[in-house]
Amino acid sequence: MAKIEESLFSAEGMDKRLATKKFWKVMMTEYWIPKDINFLWAMGVVLAVTFTILIISGIFLLMYYKPDTALAFDSVNYTIMQEVAYGWLFRHMHGVAASVVFLVIYIHMFTGIYYGSYKKGREMIWISGMLLFVTFSAEGFSGYMLPWGQMSYWAAAVITNLFAGGSLEAWGLVEWIRGGFTVNDATLTRFFMLHVFLLPLAIIGIIVLHFYTLRIPHVNNQSSEEIDFDAEAEKYLAGNKKESKVIPFWPVFLSKDFAVVSVFLIFYFYLVFFNYNFAMDPVNFDPANAMKTPAHIYPEWYFLWSYETLRGPFFDMLGMKAGDIGLIIFGLAQVIFLVFPFLDKDPDILPAYKRPKFQIWFWIMILDLLVLSVYGKLPPTGANAWVGFFATGIFLALWVSLPFITKSDAKSRGAL
Amino acid sequence: MSNTNRRDFLGMSFAAVAAVGGVASLVGMKQAWDPLPSVLAAGFTTIDLAKAELTPGKPKTFKWRGKPIFILQKTDAMIEAAKAAGEEDWDLVIDGKHYTVVIGICTHLGCIPAWNVDKWKCACHGGEFNASGKHTFGPPPKPYVVPPFSVKGTTLVLGEKGPQSAKMIEVRA
Numbered sequence: 207m208a209k210i211e212e213s214l215f216s217a218e219g220m221d222k223r224l225a226t227k228k229f230w231k232v233m234m235t236e237y238w239i240p241k242d243i244n245f246l247w248a249m250g251v252v253l254a255v256t257f258t259i260l261i262i263s264g265i266f267l268l269m270y271y272k273p274d275t276a277l278a279f280d281s282v283n284y285t286i287m288q289e290v291a292y293g294w295l296f297r298h299m300h301g302v303a304a305s306v307v308f309l310v311i312y313i314h315m316f317t318g319i320y321y322g323s324y325k326k327g328r329e330m331i332w333i334s335g336m337l338l339f340v341t342f343s344a345e346g347f348s349g350y351m352l353p354w355g356q357m358s359y360w361a362a363a364v365i366t367n368l369f370a371g372g373s374l375e376a377w378g379l380v381e382w383i384r385g386g387f388t389v390n391d392a393t394l395t396r397f398f399m400l401h402v403f404l405l406p407l408a409i410i411g412i413i414v415l416h417f418y419t420l421r422i423p424h425v426n427n428q429s430s431e432e433i434d435f436d437a438e439a440e441k442y443l444a445g446n447k448k449e450s451k452v453i454p455f456w457p458v459f460l461s462k463d464f465a466v467v468s469v470f471l472i473f474y475f476y477l478v479f480f481n482y483n484f485a486m487d488p489v490n491f492d493p494a495n496a497m498k499t500p501a502h503i504y505p506e507w508y509f510l511w512s513y514e515t516l517r518g519p520f521f522d523m524l525g526m527k528a529g530d531i532g533l534i535i536f537g538l539a540q541v542i543f544l545v546f547p548f549l550d551k552d553p554d555i556l557p558a559y560k561r562p563k564f565q566i567w568f569w570i571m572i573l574d575l576l577v578l579s580v581y582g583k584l585p586p587t588g589a590n591a592w593v594g595f596f597a598t599g600i601f602l603a604l605w606v607s608l609p610f611i612t613k614s615d616a617k618s619r620g621a622l
Numbered sequence: 623m624s625n626t627n628r629r630d631f632l633g634m635s636f637a638a639v640a641a642v643g644g645v646a647s648l649v650g651m652k653q654a655w656d657p658l659p660s661v662l663a664a665g666f667t668t669i670d671l672a673k674a675e676l677t678p679g680k681p682k683t684f685k686w687r688g689k690p691i692f693i694l695q696k697t698d699a700m701i702e703a704a705k706a707a708g709e710e711d712w713d714l715v716i717d718g719k720h721y722t723v724v725i726g727i728c729t730h731l732g733c734i735p736a737w738n739v740d741k742w743k744c745a746c747h748g749g750e751f752n753a754s755g756k757h758t759f760g761p762p763p764k765p766y767v768v769p770p771f772s773v774k775g776t777t778l779v780l781g782e783k784g785p786q787s788a789k790m791i792e793v794r795a
Contacts, residue, residue, distance in 0.1 A: 360733070364746070367732035386657045387665065388688035396655065496688055499733040501745045517747055520761055527763040529730050586747055 234456035238435050238442075240427035241451055247425065248466035249314040255467050256307045256474075257413070263300040264402065266293075271352065273398035275391045278354035279493045295478070301485040302478045304346055308508035310470075311339060319546065320568060321557045323426035329547040330419040334412055336544045341409050343509070343540075348401035350506065351394060355490030360503045362389045362397070368516075368533065388496060430555045502585055510582030511575045512539045518578075518598025520591050535598060542605055549605070552612040554621050561615040567604060574600045666781040669693070671716060681737050683726060686780040690726035690734055691769060692742070692755075695719055700740075700753040711793045712754040714786055716776055723778065723790070724755040724766035731761075742766075755794075765794045 212219035221227045239247075270290050272281040286293035315335070318324050324332035351362045366389060370380045385392030424435055433451055442450035453459055477484075484507075489500050505513050516536035522528050558565040577597045584590045616622040667686040674693065676682055681694035696704070696713065701720050704710055713720040726742075728735050733746035741758070742751040749760035756765045768791045772784030 364731045364733070381657055382652075382655055384657075385655055386661045386688065390661070390688060392658065392661070497683065497685065497690055497734070499736075499745060503733065503746050517761065520747075528761045529763040532761070591748075 235454050236439065236443075237421065237455040238439050238452040239425050239455055239459040240431075240433055241453055242427040242429060242431065243425070244428060245466050246313065246317040248463045249310055249317060251460070251463040252310050252467055252470050253307065253314060254413075255471070256303050256310060257409070259299060259303045259474075260307065261406070263296045263303065264406075266296040267300055268402055273352070273395045275354060275394055275494070278352065278394060282353045283491065298478050298482040298485075302474065302482050304349060305485040305506065305508070306474055306477065307342065308346070308506075311342065312508070315339070315543070316568075316572065318426075319558075321426050321428065322430050322550075322552075322555045322561075325547045325550055326553075326555050327423040328419075328426065331416065331423065332547055333544060334416040334419050338409065338412050338416060339543070340540070341405055341412060345401060345405045345409065346506065346508070348397040348405065351397045352401060353490060354394060354494045355487075356492040356494055356498075356500050357487050357490040357503070359389060359494035359496065360500055361505060362393065364503060366393070368536070371533065426555070428557065430557050430560075432555070504583050507579065507583070510580075511578035512536060514578040514582035514594050515539045515598045515601060517586050518594045520586065520595060535602065538605075539601070549608045550612045551609045552616040552621070554616065554619070561612070562618075563611045563615045567608065567611050570600070571604050574604065666779060667691070668777060668779050670777045671719075671721065672776040676721075679740075681722070681742075684780075686725075686769060689769075691780060692722065692724050692726040692737075692766070694722040694753060696722065696753055703752075704754050707752075707754075707756075709754045709756060712756070712790065714773070714790060716773065722753060722755050723768060723771065723787075725769050726766070729757065729762045729764050729766065767791075768794060 210219065210222045212222050214220070214223065217226075267286060270281060270285050270293065272278055282297070286297055288294075290296075318332065318335070347361070347365060351358045366380055366383050369383055381387060383393075384390065385396060424433070427433070431451075435452060438450050438452040442452055442454070447453075492500075504510065513536075515538075516532045518535065519528050519531040523531070552561065552564070558568045574597055577593065578601065581590055581594045581597065586594060613622060665687045667684065669684055669691075671693070674682060676693065676695040678695045679697040679700065681692045684691040684693060701710075701713075704712060704720075712722070714723050715721075726734055728744040728746065728749050728751075730744065730747055730749050733744050735742035735744035735749065735751060740753065742755075744750070744760070744762070747761050749762040750758050751762070751766055752758050754765075755768075757763070768787055769780050770783040770791075771778045771780045771787045772782040773786050
């Protein structure tokens with residue numbers, strides 16, 4: 207090591223010791239983003255901001271919350287909501303952000319699907335992103351248990367019961383997860399640990415991975431054009447900023463991102479202050495009662511579509527029990543998006559508007575997920591059960607048809 | 623060459639230590655999540671049917687291991703209906719009285735169904751169970767589960783396996 211004379215407390219000294227200038231270049235000023243993008247490319251930064259809001263509001267809730275079945279409900283609904291200064295604000299910020307984060311995740315996901323940003327070099331971005339979706343789901347579920355209201359308790363009962371595996375009756379596993387014969391104090395405390403420590407830690411780790419997976423293949427663009435980033439960067443650095451197809455992440459790209467973030471934050475705080483009720487289920491303002499099931503149990507809106515695939519098949523068929531079929535489809539729905547890059551058999555990276563059949567597939571999928579979500583909230587009786595059944599069928603059919611549809615698009619383009 | 627062998631040996635010894643330590647840690651961590659001894663020990667509930675003030679045709683709910691236990695003393699009409707459906711062996715019979723003794727949790731996804739005139743109806747996903755605890759409609763894949771219990775006179779000890787509960791579990795399988 208060379209002896210360094212420059213003061214530690216100077217930019218030069220820091221650079222000598224930690225190569226900060228090189229680091230800043232690699233991470234910021236020479237990390238290239240295509241020009242041909244729109245506001246949908248800002249969702250990543252919007253998500254980073256929302257996650258930060260969740261962490262900060264969570265820290266303040268953590269200081270008064272008590273993970274004990276005897277104390278949890280009052281610590282939230284009395285101490286935090288009524289005694290702690292701005293406790294209500296932190297709770298509503300946390301609840302609304304938890305809901306909104308899923309809205310933005312879905313937009314982010316379907317932007318990726320629409321523009322083909324998951325394939326041919328970008329698979330790891332997609333896979334790490336879907337891992338984030340799974341860990342965020344676990345984070346959302348474990349957090350929903352903490353206020354220990356009726357919906358907290360019964361959602362926990364229903365979801366942990368899924369691990370019995372239907373006819374498999376893996377009862378030992380359910381009791382192990384719960385730490386008791388039913389959802390109980392041990393369950394609440396261990397899910398509290400998961401919610402405030404292990405899962406956030408995993409999420410932060412996977413976010414770092416997700417950013418890293420993006421660095422080498424670079425961000426996709428609106429026309430999915432293949433860009434020689436080195437050549438375009440050279441043009442930009444030489445001063446031909448107009449001709450160059452790229453801009454640096456900082457300060458050019460982020461400045462526009464921050465504009466989108468401003469609009470998002472205004473929308474978000476409007477919800478926090480004036481419309482927080484959608485994230486605060488009234489049933490959850492009754493304390494948890496193991497002896498009384500609420501009239502109707504449903505998850506938060508962002509889980510409704512997969513919940514509906516669970517109960518879509520409501521009668522026995524193909525020699526299998528209805529509950530088992532639902533469980534299998536539900537399990538499949540949790541992981542199927544993960545293998546999207548491998549089900550798309552089109553060799554080209556193209557946005558959906560240049561893939562006619564895939565575009566139809568895309569919008570039917572969105573529509574089907576909306577139908578599943580709406581009917582996931584309604585009681586599964588009469589015609590509702592049949593809508594759920596057919597929407598679940600369409601969901602499965604879409605996945606089965608995906609390889610053929612993408613192949614057919616490629617063939618009619620002459621690429622296969 | 624001898625250096626490489628040394629490093630291989632060190633590498634393999636570390637792998638062995640890590641494997642043993644890793645497995646031991648996993649076993650310990652798994653057990654830390656098991657139900658606690660106090661939770662397991664609190665798993666016995668005693669119910670005296672003679673003193674339980676049951677009304678025929680109306681189930682009563684008891685609590686065992688945090689779960690609801692439905693005990694229904696059947697009416698004559700219910701006994702006849704069960705006979706007609708081939709469920710005459712499903713009941714616990716004490717002093718000529720027929721009882722349904724089941725864990726009151728829907729076998730679909732664990733909600734607690736409510737009694738409605740002559741059957742249990744689950745509010746969550748619409749499942750139904752008849753007076754014998756058999757699933758008759760909706761998503762539940764099987765009848766109500768019978769808890770393990772032993773019988774001493776008119777007293778049930780829930781959590782203690784006995785021949786009566788074993789027989790009731792068997793006919794439902």
